[in-house]
Amino acid sequence: MDSTVRIIGVPMDYGADRRGVDMGPSAIRYGGLASELEDAGVEPVDAGDLLVPRAEERDPDADPPTRGTAKFLREIEDVCSRLADQVADALANDAFPLVLGGDHSVAIGSMNGSSRQAQLGAIWFDAHADLNTPETSPSGNVHGMPLGAILGRDVFGEMGWAHAPNVREDAIAYVGLRSIDERERDLVRDSEMTAFTMADIDERGMTAVVEDALSVATNDTDGVHVSLDLDWLDPTTAPGVGTPVRGGVTYREAHSALETVSRRHEEEGALRSMDVVEVNPILDERNETATLAAELTASAFGKRIL
Numbered sequence: 649m650d651s652t653v654r655i656i657g658v659p660m661d662y663g664a665d666r667r668g669v670d671m672g673p674s675a676i677r678y679g680g681l682a683s684e685l686e687d688a689g690v691e692p693v694d695a696g697d698l699l700v701p702r703a704e705e706r707d708p709d710a711d712p713p714t715r716g717t718a719k720f721l722r723e724i725e726d727v728c729s730r731l732a733d734q735v736a737d738a739l740a741n742d743a744f745p746l747v748l749g750g751d752h753s754v755a756i757g758s759m760n761g762s763s764r765q766a767q768l769g770a771i772w773f774d775a776h777a778d779l780n781t782p783e784t785s786p787s788g789n790v791h792g793m794p795l796g797a798i799l800g801r802d803v804f805g806e807m808g809w810a811h812a813p814n815v816r817e818d819a820i821a822y823v824g825l826r827s828i829d830e831r832e833r834d835l836v837r838d839s840e841m842t843a844f845t846m847a848d849i850d851e852r853g854m855t856a857v858v859e860d861a862l863s864v865a866t867n868d869t870d871g872v873h874v875s876l877d878l879d880w881l882d883p884t885t886a887p888g889v890g891t892p893v894r895g896g897v898t899y900r901e902a903h904s905a906l907e908t909v910s911r912r913h914e915e916e917g918a919l920r921s922m923d924v925v926e927v928n929p930i931l932d933e934r935n936e937t938a939t940l941a942a943e944l945t946a947s948a949f950g951k952r953i954l
Protein backbone atom coordinates (compact mmCIF):
# COMPACT_ATOMS: atom_id res chain seq x y z
CA MET A 649 0.00 0.00 0.00
CA ASP A 650 1.36 3.43 -0.86
CA SER A 651 -1.21 5.64 0.79
CA THR A 652 -1.19 8.12 3.61
CA VAL A 653 -3.01 7.02 6.73
CA ARG A 654 -4.61 9.82 8.72
CA ILE A 655 -4.87 8.91 12.41
CA ILE A 656 -7.88 10.48 14.13
CA GLY A 657 -8.09 9.95 17.90
CA VAL A 658 -11.49 10.02 19.61
CA PRO A 659 -10.99 10.02 23.39
CA MET A 660 -14.63 9.30 24.17
CA ASP A 661 -16.14 6.98 26.77
CA TYR A 662 -19.76 8.17 26.76
CA GLY A 663 -20.94 4.93 25.19
CA ALA A 664 -19.60 2.57 27.87
CA ASP A 665 -20.19 2.07 31.58
CA ARG A 666 -16.62 1.41 32.62
CA ARG A 667 -14.47 4.50 32.57
CA GLY A 668 -11.05 4.64 30.96
CA VAL A 669 -11.65 3.81 27.31
CA ASP A 670 -11.22 7.55 26.59
CA MET A 671 -7.49 6.97 27.12
CA GLY A 672 -7.39 4.44 24.28
CA PRO A 673 -5.99 6.77 21.60
CA SER A 674 -2.96 7.74 23.72
CA ALA A 675 -2.32 4.16 24.74
CA ILE A 676 -2.44 2.90 21.15
CA ARG A 677 -0.03 5.63 20.09
CA TYR A 678 2.34 4.75 22.97
CA GLY A 679 1.91 1.14 21.89
CA GLY A 680 3.90 2.02 18.78
CA LEU A 681 1.23 2.69 16.18
CA ALA A 682 3.20 5.12 14.01
CA SER A 683 6.32 2.95 13.72
CA GLU A 684 4.20 -0.16 13.19
CA LEU A 685 2.44 1.58 10.31
CA GLU A 686 5.76 2.66 8.83
CA ASP A 687 6.89 -0.97 8.99
CA ALA A 688 3.76 -1.79 7.02
CA GLY A 689 4.88 0.63 4.32
CA VAL A 690 2.28 3.34 4.81
CA GLU A 691 2.81 6.93 5.83
CA PRO A 692 1.05 7.81 9.09
CA VAL A 693 -0.05 11.40 9.58
CA ASP A 694 -1.43 12.05 13.05
CA ALA A 695 -4.34 14.50 13.06
CA GLY A 696 -4.43 14.45 16.86
CA ASP A 697 -7.52 13.94 18.96
CA LEU A 698 -11.03 15.28 18.55
CA LEU A 699 -12.07 17.52 21.39
CA VAL A 700 -14.35 15.52 23.66
CA PRO A 701 -15.75 17.39 26.66
CA ARG A 702 -15.21 15.38 29.82
CA ALA A 703 -18.36 13.98 31.39
CA GLU A 704 -17.55 15.76 34.65
CA GLU A 705 -17.37 19.12 32.88
CA ARG A 706 -20.79 18.95 31.33
CA ASP A 707 -23.40 21.36 32.51
CA PRO A 708 -25.59 19.06 34.63
CA ASP A 709 -28.68 21.08 33.72
CA ALA A 710 -28.01 21.05 30.00
CA ASP A 711 -29.10 17.52 29.34
CA PRO A 712 -29.91 14.59 31.55
CA PRO A 713 -27.29 11.80 31.28
CA THR A 714 -29.93 9.37 30.13
CA ARG A 715 -32.20 10.13 27.19
CA GLY A 716 -34.72 7.36 26.92
CA THR A 717 -32.52 4.34 27.24
CA ALA A 718 -29.51 5.68 25.40
CA LYS A 719 -27.08 7.27 27.81
CA PHE A 720 -25.27 10.44 26.71
CA LEU A 721 -26.82 10.31 23.25
CA ARG A 722 -26.56 14.07 22.74
CA GLU A 723 -22.85 14.07 23.61
CA ILE A 724 -22.26 11.12 21.31
CA GLU A 725 -24.09 12.90 18.51
CA ASP A 726 -21.84 15.93 18.94
CA VAL A 727 -18.64 13.87 18.80
CA CYS A 728 -19.74 11.51 16.02
CA SER A 729 -20.93 14.36 13.79
CA ARG A 730 -17.52 16.02 14.01
CA LEU A 731 -15.78 12.69 13.52
CA ALA A 732 -17.82 11.97 10.39
CA ASP A 733 -16.68 15.31 8.93
CA GLN A 734 -13.05 14.47 9.67
CA VAL A 735 -13.33 11.03 8.09
CA ALA A 736 -14.97 12.47 4.99
CA ASP A 737 -12.25 15.14 4.82
CA ALA A 738 -9.49 12.53 5.01
CA LEU A 739 -11.03 10.56 2.14
CA ALA A 740 -11.50 13.73 0.08
CA ASN A 741 -7.77 14.36 0.50
CA ASP A 742 -6.73 10.85 -0.54
CA ALA A 743 -5.81 9.83 2.98
CA PHE A 744 -7.03 6.64 4.60
CA PRO A 745 -9.00 7.43 7.78
CA LEU A 746 -7.86 5.38 10.79
CA VAL A 747 -10.00 6.17 13.83
CA LEU A 748 -8.77 5.34 17.33
CA GLY A 749 -11.47 4.94 19.98
CA GLY A 750 -12.84 5.43 22.38
CA ASP A 751 -15.80 3.21 22.91
CA HIS A 752 -17.47 1.51 19.96
CA SER A 753 -20.05 4.26 19.49
CA VAL A 754 -17.31 6.12 17.56
CA ALA A 755 -18.03 3.71 14.68
CA ILE A 756 -21.25 5.65 14.06
CA GLY A 757 -19.11 8.65 13.11
CA SER A 758 -16.49 6.69 11.17
CA MET A 759 -19.04 4.83 9.07
CA ASN A 760 -21.16 7.89 8.44
CA GLY A 761 -18.19 9.85 7.16
CA SER A 762 -16.86 6.95 5.14
CA SER A 763 -20.21 6.23 3.45
CA ARG A 764 -21.07 9.80 2.41
CA GLN A 765 -19.64 9.38 -1.08
CA ALA A 766 -19.65 5.62 -1.37
CA GLN A 767 -21.58 2.42 -0.89
CA LEU A 768 -19.84 0.99 2.15
CA GLY A 769 -19.53 -2.63 3.25
CA ALA A 770 -18.28 -3.53 6.71
CA ILE A 771 -16.55 -6.26 8.66
CA TRP A 772 -17.30 -6.21 12.39
CA PHE A 773 -14.56 -7.98 14.36
CA ASP A 774 -16.24 -8.20 17.77
CA ALA A 775 -17.47 -10.53 20.50
CA HIS A 776 -20.70 -8.51 20.46
CA ALA A 777 -23.33 -7.80 17.82
CA ASP A 778 -23.72 -4.08 18.74
CA LEU A 779 -27.12 -4.11 17.03
CA ASN A 780 -29.22 -2.77 19.90
CA THR A 781 -31.30 0.38 19.79
CA PRO A 782 -32.57 2.43 22.72
CA GLU A 783 -35.70 0.26 22.51
CA THR A 784 -33.91 -3.07 22.84
CA SER A 785 -30.76 -2.30 24.84
CA PRO A 786 -30.51 -3.97 28.25
CA SER A 787 -27.87 -1.45 29.39
CA GLY A 788 -28.62 1.86 27.64
CA ASN A 789 -24.97 1.97 26.57
CA VAL A 790 -24.56 3.29 23.05
CA HIS A 791 -21.43 1.19 22.42
CA GLY A 792 -23.88 -1.72 22.14
CA MET A 793 -25.83 0.11 19.42
CA PRO A 794 -23.55 1.38 16.61
CA LEU A 795 -24.86 -1.01 13.96
CA GLY A 796 -28.45 -0.36 15.03
CA ALA A 797 -27.68 3.33 14.56
CA ILE A 798 -25.94 3.02 11.20
CA LEU A 799 -28.78 0.90 9.84
CA GLY A 800 -31.31 3.46 11.04
CA ARG A 801 -33.29 1.05 13.18
CA ASP A 802 -36.04 2.28 15.50
CA VAL A 803 -35.48 5.91 16.59
CA PHE A 804 -32.12 6.04 14.83
CA GLY A 805 -34.01 6.14 11.53
CA GLU A 806 -34.89 9.77 12.24
CA MET A 807 -31.36 10.76 13.24
CA GLY A 808 -29.38 11.88 10.22
CA TRP A 809 -26.10 11.89 12.14
CA ALA A 810 -26.58 8.21 13.01
CA HIS A 811 -28.32 6.54 10.09
CA ALA A 812 -26.00 5.91 7.13
CA PRO A 813 -28.19 5.21 4.07
CA ASN A 814 -25.26 4.03 1.94
CA VAL A 815 -24.60 1.05 4.18
CA ARG A 816 -26.66 -1.98 3.20
CA GLU A 817 -27.38 -4.68 5.76
CA ASP A 818 -26.42 -7.42 3.34
CA ALA A 819 -22.94 -5.91 2.97
CA ILE A 820 -22.09 -6.32 6.66
CA ALA A 821 -20.37 -9.37 8.10
CA TYR A 822 -19.66 -10.19 11.72
CA VAL A 823 -16.59 -12.21 12.59
CA GLY A 824 -16.12 -13.78 16.02
CA LEU A 825 -19.53 -13.25 17.65
CA ARG A 826 -19.99 -14.94 21.02
CA SER A 827 -22.00 -12.61 23.25
CA ILE A 828 -25.44 -11.58 22.05
CA ASP A 829 -28.27 -10.17 24.17
CA GLU A 830 -31.52 -12.06 24.27
CA ARG A 831 -33.44 -9.57 22.15
CA GLU A 832 -30.46 -9.06 19.89
CA ARG A 833 -30.38 -12.73 18.91
CA ASP A 834 -33.57 -12.46 16.85
CA LEU A 835 -32.41 -9.15 15.43
CA VAL A 836 -29.25 -10.80 14.10
CA ARG A 837 -31.10 -13.90 12.86
CA ASP A 838 -33.78 -11.87 11.10
CA SER A 839 -31.31 -9.45 9.56
CA GLU A 840 -29.63 -9.69 6.17
CA MET A 841 -26.21 -9.47 7.77
CA THR A 842 -23.85 -12.42 7.66
CA ALA A 843 -22.80 -13.62 11.10
CA PHE A 844 -19.68 -15.74 11.55
CA THR A 845 -19.50 -16.82 15.18
CA MET A 846 -16.58 -18.30 17.11
CA ALA A 847 -18.03 -21.70 16.22
CA ASP A 848 -17.58 -20.93 12.52
CA ILE A 849 -13.98 -19.96 13.16
CA ASP A 850 -13.43 -23.22 15.09
CA GLU A 851 -14.91 -25.29 12.29
CA ARG A 852 -13.55 -23.59 9.21
CA GLY A 853 -10.49 -21.67 10.34
CA MET A 854 -9.97 -17.93 10.40
CA THR A 855 -8.70 -17.46 6.86
CA ALA A 856 -11.73 -19.08 5.19
CA VAL A 857 -14.13 -17.14 7.39
CA VAL A 858 -12.49 -13.78 6.72
CA GLU A 859 -12.31 -14.49 2.99
CA ASP A 860 -16.08 -15.03 3.04
CA ALA A 861 -16.64 -11.93 5.17
CA LEU A 862 -14.64 -9.92 2.63
CA SER A 863 -16.78 -11.28 -0.18
CA VAL A 864 -19.90 -10.13 1.67
CA ALA A 865 -18.49 -6.67 2.35
CA THR A 866 -17.08 -6.08 -1.13
CA ASN A 867 -20.20 -7.32 -2.95
CA ASP A 868 -21.64 -4.36 -4.85
CA THR A 869 -19.90 -1.80 -2.63
CA ASP A 870 -17.20 0.81 -3.25
CA GLY A 871 -15.12 -0.13 -0.23
CA VAL A 872 -15.02 -1.81 3.16
CA HIS A 873 -14.96 -0.40 6.66
CA VAL A 874 -13.15 -2.58 9.18
CA SER A 875 -14.29 -2.13 12.76
CA LEU A 876 -11.94 -3.79 15.24
CA ASP A 877 -13.24 -4.09 18.80
CA LEU A 878 -10.39 -5.40 20.97
CA ASP A 879 -12.81 -7.53 23.00
CA TRP A 880 -12.94 -9.69 19.86
CA LEU A 881 -9.75 -11.27 21.21
CA ASP A 882 -9.65 -13.61 24.14
CA PRO A 883 -9.30 -11.69 27.43
CA THR A 884 -6.09 -13.58 28.26
CA THR A 885 -4.54 -11.92 25.19
CA ALA A 886 -6.39 -8.58 25.40
CA PRO A 887 -7.25 -7.90 29.06
CA GLY A 888 -7.63 -4.13 28.63
CA VAL A 889 -11.28 -4.01 27.57
CA GLY A 890 -14.45 -3.06 29.43
CA THR A 891 -16.68 -5.93 28.33
CA PRO A 892 -14.44 -9.03 28.16
CA VAL A 893 -15.94 -12.34 26.99
CA ARG A 894 -14.20 -15.70 27.35
CA GLY A 895 -13.53 -17.90 24.36
CA GLY A 896 -12.23 -15.25 22.00
CA VAL A 897 -9.83 -15.13 19.10
CA THR A 898 -6.18 -15.98 19.73
CA TYR A 899 -3.21 -13.71 19.04
CA ARG A 900 -2.26 -15.59 15.91
CA GLU A 901 -5.82 -15.91 14.59
CA ALA A 902 -6.22 -12.16 14.95
CA HIS A 903 -3.09 -11.41 12.95
CA SER A 904 -4.10 -13.94 10.35
CA ALA A 905 -7.52 -12.29 9.99
CA LEU A 906 -6.08 -8.84 9.41
CA GLU A 907 -3.40 -10.20 7.08
CA THR A 908 -6.21 -11.71 5.04
CA VAL A 909 -7.86 -8.28 4.91
CA SER A 910 -4.64 -6.66 3.74
CA ARG A 911 -4.07 -9.27 1.03
CA ARG A 912 -7.52 -8.58 -0.39
CA HIS A 913 -6.76 -4.88 -0.20
CA GLU A 914 -3.55 -5.34 -2.15
CA GLU A 915 -5.43 -7.31 -4.80
CA GLU A 916 -8.51 -5.15 -5.20
CA GLY A 917 -8.16 -2.03 -3.01
CA ALA A 918 -10.95 -3.26 -0.77
CA LEU A 919 -10.28 -1.20 2.37
CA ARG A 920 -11.73 2.30 2.73
CA SER A 921 -11.70 3.12 6.46
CA MET A 922 -11.01 1.48 9.80
CA ASP A 923 -11.58 1.99 13.48
CA VAL A 924 -9.85 0.38 16.45
CA VAL A 925 -11.94 0.63 19.59
CA GLU A 926 -12.59 -0.35 23.20
CA VAL A 927 -8.98 -0.34 24.49
CA ASN A 928 -9.26 0.51 28.19
CA PRO A 929 -5.82 1.33 29.68
CA ILE A 930 -7.15 1.31 33.26
CA LEU A 931 -7.99 -2.36 32.90
CA ASP A 932 -4.94 -3.23 30.80
CA GLU A 933 -1.70 -4.91 31.86
CA ARG A 934 1.39 -2.88 30.95
CA ASN A 935 -0.32 -1.55 27.82
CA GLU A 936 -0.37 -4.97 26.15
CA THR A 937 -3.86 -4.57 24.69
CA ALA A 938 -3.01 -1.18 23.18
CA THR A 939 0.25 -2.55 21.80
CA LEU A 940 -1.64 -5.44 20.28
CA ALA A 941 -4.12 -2.97 18.76
CA ALA A 942 -1.20 -1.17 17.08
CA GLU A 943 0.28 -4.44 15.81
CA LEU A 944 -3.02 -5.70 14.42
CA THR A 945 -3.60 -2.41 12.64
CA ALA A 946 -0.20 -2.80 10.96
CA SER A 947 -1.18 -6.29 9.82
CA ALA A 948 -4.29 -4.81 8.20
CA PHE A 949 -2.07 -2.40 6.28
CA GLY A 950 0.24 -5.12 5.03
CA LYS A 951 2.94 -5.69 7.64
CA ARG A 952 4.33 -9.19 7.14
CA ILE A 953 6.71 -11.46 9.05
CA LEU A 954 8.92 -11.92 6.01
Ligand SMILES: NC(=[NH2+])NCCC[C@H](N)C(=O)O
Pocket residue numbers: 751752776777778780785786787788789791792793828829877879891926
Ligand atom coordinates in the same frame (compact mmCIF):
# COMPACT_ATOMS: atom_id res chain seq x y z
N1 LIG B 1 -18.81 -2.43 21.86
C1 LIG B 1 -19.07 -3.19 22.92
N2 LIG B 1 -18.11 -3.57 23.73
N3 LIG B 1 -20.33 -3.50 23.14
C2 LIG B 1 -20.80 -4.25 24.27
C3 LIG B 1 -22.29 -4.32 24.28
C4 LIG B 1 -22.80 -5.13 25.43
C5 LIG B 1 -24.31 -5.35 25.43
N4 LIG B 1 -24.73 -6.03 24.25
C6 LIG B 1 -25.06 -4.01 25.53
O1 LIG B 1 -25.83 -3.67 24.69
O2 LIG B 1 -24.88 -3.34 26.49
Ligand SMILES: [Mn+2]
Pocket residue numbers: 774775776877879880891926
Ligand atom coordinates in the same frame (compact mmCIF):
# COMPACT_ATOMS: atom_id res chain seq x y z
MN1 LIG C 1 -17.37 -5.91 21.86
Ligand SMILES: [Mn+2]
Pocket residue numbers: 752774776778791877
Ligand atom coordinates in the same frame (compact mmCIF):
# COMPACT_ATOMS: atom_id res chain seq x y z
MN1 LIG D 1 -18.26 -3.60 19.89
